[in-house]
Amino acid sequence: MSASPSNEPVDVLIIGAGASGAAIAWSLTETRMRILCLEQGDWMMSSQYPTTRKNWEAQQFGAFHVDPNVRGLEADYPVNNTDSPIDVLNFNAVGGSTIGYAAHFPRLHPSDFRVRTLDGVADDWPVSYDDLEPYFVQNDRIMGVSGLAGDPMYPPKQPPLPPLPIGRVGEVVAGGFDRLGWHWWPSDAAILSQPYEGRDKCLNLNPCMSGCSQGAKGSTDITYWPEAIRAGVKLRTRCRVREVTVNADGMADGVIYYDADGRECVQKAEVVIMACNGVGTPRILLNSKSPQFPDGLANRSGLVGKNLMFHPVALATGVFEERLDTHKGPNGCCILSKEFYETDPDRGFVRGYNMQVTRGAGGPLATAMRGLASGDIPWGPGHHEKFRQRFDHTVQVLAVCEDLPEECNQVTLDPELADSNGIPAPKITYRLSENSKKMLAHGLERGKEVMRAAGAKEILETPLLRPSGWHLLGTARMGTDPTRSVVNSWGRSHDVKNLFIVDGSIFVTAGGVNPTSTIQALALYIGDRIKANLANLFDD
Amino acid sequence: MENATTTTACTDAQLRRLSALLDTVLPASTDGTLPSAREIDFTAYLSEQAPEFQEELIGILERFDDNFPDLAISRRVDLVRVFSSSDAPAFRRLVFRIYDSYYQSDRVRTAIGARPGPPFPNGHSIPSGDLSSLEAVKARGKGYRR
Numbered sequence: 001m002s003a004s005p006s007n008e009p010v011d012v013l014i015i016g017a018g019a020s021g022a023a024i025a026w027s028l029t030e031t032r033m034r035i036l037c038l039e040q041g042d043w044m045m046s047s048q049y050p051t052t053r054k055n056w057e058a059q060q061f062g063a064f065h066v067d068p069n070v071r072g073l074e075a076d077y078p079v080n081n082t083d084s085p086i087d088v089l090n091f092n093a094v095g096g097s098t099i100g101y102a103a104h105f106p107r108l109h110p111s112d113f114r115v116r117t118l119d120g121v122a123d124d125w126p127v128s129y130d131d132l133e134p135y136f137v138q139n140d141r142i143m144g145v146s147g148l149a150g151d152p153m154y155p156p157k158q159p160p161l162p163p164l165p166i167g168r169v170g171e172v173v174a175g176g177f178d179r180l181g182w183h184w185w186p187s188d189a190a191i192l193s194q195p196y197e198g199r200d201k202c203l204n205l206n207p208c209m210s211g212c213s214q215g216a217k218g219s220t221d222i223t224y225w226p227e228a229i230r231a232g233v234k235l236r237t238r239c240r241v242r243e244v245t246v247n248a249d250g251m252a253d254g255v256i257y258y259d260a261d262g263r264e265c266v267q268k269a270e271v272v273i274m275a276c277n278g279v280g281t282p283r284i285l286l287n288s289k290s291p292q293f294p295d296g297l298a299n300r301s302g303l304v305g306k307n308l309m310f311h312p313v314a315l316a317t318g319v320f321e322e323r324l325d326t327h328k329g330p331n332g333c334c335i336l337s338k339e340f341y342e343t344d345p346d347r348g349f350v351r352g353y354n355m356q357v358t359r360g361a362g363g364p365l366a367t368a369m370r371g372l373a374s375g376d377i378p379w380g381p382g383h384h385e386k387f388r389q390r391f392d393h394t395v396q397v398l399a400v401c402e403d404l405p406e407e408c409n410q411v412t413l414d415p416e417l418a419d420s421n422g423i424p425a426p427k428i429t430y431r432l433s434e435n436s437k438k439m440l441a442h443g444l445e446r447g448k449e450v451m452r453a454a455g456a457k458e459i460l461e462t463p464l465l466r467p468s469g470w471h472l473l474g475t476a477r478m479g480t481d482p483t484r485s486v487v488n489s490w491g492r493s494h495d496v497k498n499l500f501i502v503d504g505s506i507f508v509t510a511g512g513v514n515p516t517s518t519i520q521a522l523a524l525y526i527g528d529r530i531k532a533n534l535a536n537l538f539d540d
Numbered sequence: 541m542e543n544a545t546t547t548t549a550c551t552d553a554q555l556r557r558l559s560a561l562l563d564t565v566l567p568a569s570t571d572g573t574l575p576s577a578r579e580i581d582f583t584a585y586l587s588e589q590a591p592e593f594q595e596e597l598i599g600i601l602e603r604f605d606d607n608f609p610d611l612a613i614s615r616r617v618d619l620v621r622v623f624s625s626s627d628a629p630a631f632r633r634l635v636f637r638i639y640d641s642y643y644q645s646d647r648v649r650t651a652i653g654a655r656p657g658p659p660f661p662n663g664h665s666i667p668s669g670d671l672s673s674l675e676a677v678k679a680r681g682k683g684y685r686r
Contacts, residue, residue: 110686114686129686165667183677205664214661342685384570
């Protein structure tokens with residue numbers, strides 16, 4: 001390792017260039033402060049995404065796998081999932097996990113912010129749906145959201161683009177919902193149904209989760225970042241932050257990071273903003289120990305890393321006689337149902353779940369490999385007959401369940417496992433609560449019910465999907481009480497007045513929907529609060 | 541056979557075993573519409589897309605006797621099943637490579653109704669779908685809580 005280069009100090013240092021880091025970088029550009037973002041990954045090139053290659057499916061099992069432990073790329077860090085029934089998933093690049101997400105783009109519901117008041121569990125958020133509503137709108141415009149206005153399960157909203165086609169898949173499953181008298185609606189998606197802001201519309205390539213070659217999917221490398229960089233924000237890639245440093249007054253004064261050549265570098269800053277997701281942020285904070293913060297930075301509450309929430313997923317796969325072309329169209333975005341989203345005490349659990357209808361098992365290789373893993377499609381004689389029954393004939397309905405915060409579910413630093421720079425890896429300790437188990441079971445049964453009503457001739461069950469830890473929430477929660485939360489109502493650390501957190505870590509509860517829309521709305525909201533408080537940003 | 545490419549890394553005996561192994565894991569369909577995996581140029585696939593697997597493949601082939609290709613398929617299936625039980629990870633890697641090669645084949649993709657080649661840039665066309673029943677969904681009224 002060579003000497004430690006030092007860099008020119010900046011006003012604002014953002015760690016992480018994903019969903020939230022991009023949004024707040026863009027938001028703060030109007031301040032004309034010197035803003036720098038450090039990102040451990042690199043820029044992606046759409047011409048290199050799998051769907052441009054004949055072996056596009058195989059890459060989803062390798063370099064574009066959703067699990068960083070399987071990918072094992074230079075930009076990735078390992079995650080110890082051995083004490084969790086759900087594996088952490090992510091993507092590390094400019095754009096972060098928006099490179100690998102399905103772009104299913106629901107907002108949290110108004111009730112999600114008031115769970116203590118409405119249902120007597122967990123805590124209310126210190127912000128409301130109405131507080132965030134203008135930022136949802138702003139974010140929808142920048143990311144390019146397609147959807148249909150009028151969903152009675154939400155306050156009025158108008159997506160900027162018309163909905164994506166639901167296709168024959170959507171029609172068939174919607175018929176099931178109709179027969180049961182259940183709610184359904186086309187999914188809001190951060191995927192363009194029409195040309196928009198210099199980007200072309202979706203080509204229905206299908207595997208959105210390995211990057212969008214068309215650029216129709218709203219990942220922040222092609223939405224927020226170009227605008228933020230044009231406005232003067234600096235983005236330095238392949239820089240992995242080890243720790244946030246503090247001065248004698250206990251204020252954050254910068255970071256130590258490793259550059260692309262593995263050199264240890266110092267970056268000084270007046271303000272530090274964490275945007276590394278609900279696992280990456282507590283990992284860095286817990287690794288930032290000092291005499292003032294012996295248990296990790298901003299952790300006087302002891303809650304950094306605790307209250308980890310996923311969205312546990314159960315899924316029912318319906319097998320249909322009719323060919324449904326399920327390898328065409330955005331994989332994760334078809335239709336949804338909120339029939340079981342709000343609390344009903346008669347169900348035996350509190351809170352609820354979103355039913356997300358996806359477009360099946362994917363292409364031929366994915367179909368065959370998943371069939372091999374489950375034993376549903378044999379190798380050898382009999383393969384072709386079973387394969388034909390499955391490929392393009394299966395539809396999945398996922399019950400995306402609200403997880404409630406529990407301190408025993410947490411991210412800590414692994415004492416042995418480390419990344420390529422020697423930084424301790426995150427260790428996940430997580431168990432399903434009884435409430436979540438009941439909700440999963442209920443969701444699976446309702447999924448089977450709707451598949452039967454839609455005409456499925458056979459239904460396959462997955463009671464808990466292990467590779468489902470995309471949504472990493474709650475590990476540095478917001479709140480007004482410094483003893484029961486890590487940051488205040490606008491993302492500022494209670495303990496370190498110039499340290500902000502803007503990613504999913506700050507969620508108080510998880511809701512039952514994919515969180516990216518709300519994460520980004522929160523980041524924009526915090527950006528506006530920072531701008532409004534610039535004159536007294538560090539005051540009590 | 542699409543192509544009879546061989547790999548210099550394998551002996552003739554190993555190639556015979558490979559051909560039989562491919563035919564055991566993915567035989568032709570009984571209706572004749574889908575070929576056996578032995579009819580797909582697996583060795584060319586390995587050379588171009590998975591050269592790192594060749595060494596492991598040779599090791600796998602050495603688990604089978606020279607008479608393996610001469611056995612009836614039911615007996616070959618039994619022997620492959622023994623292999624899959626004794627080393628499930630290696631078997632899974634083998635099957636992954638066979639499936640990947642097979643389902644990239646233009647001939648196979650056409651037969652199963654999937655367009656040959658990568659999805660981009662042609663993409664796919666799908667119908668908008670019928671949204672008319674949403675009027676009844678809307679008629680149920682507000683369904684969220686504040």
